[in-house]
Amino acid sequence: MSLTNILQLVGFSFLLSIGQLLFKRAALQVADETATGAILKLSLSPTLWAALVLYGLATMLWVLILRTVPLSLAYPFFALGFVLLPIFSWWLFDEKLGWTLFAGTALIVLGVLTITLGARSG
Secondary structure, three states: OOHHHHHHHHHHHHHHHHHHHHHHHHHHHOOOOOHHHHHHHHHOOHHHHHHHHHHHHHHHHHHHHOOOOOHHHHHHHHHHHHHHHHHHHHHHHOOOOOHHHHHHHHHHHHHHHHHHHHHHHO
């Protein structure tokens, strides 16, 4: 796997994480609405539309990545979202992070590094 592939995969993980943050922000904007009111308000929400566009762009990037990277090597990069998202959620939404999250995150990072380094040398 080339450095370009790795950068594309990391960029893909960032796009997905930012999209999730926008989904959370959109959800907070309609937190006090009834289900029907929330759906109507969400359909007009620039935040939700930005998240959907970002997810669309991420999907196109994913397809481009899969032209040159085997799915078995690319897919573990989805797990980077489990690393990025809690950090961003803590920073932007003041969500709490516990030791189990840090332990799990360390294992994910170790796994992605193991797969990436193995693919680069093999």
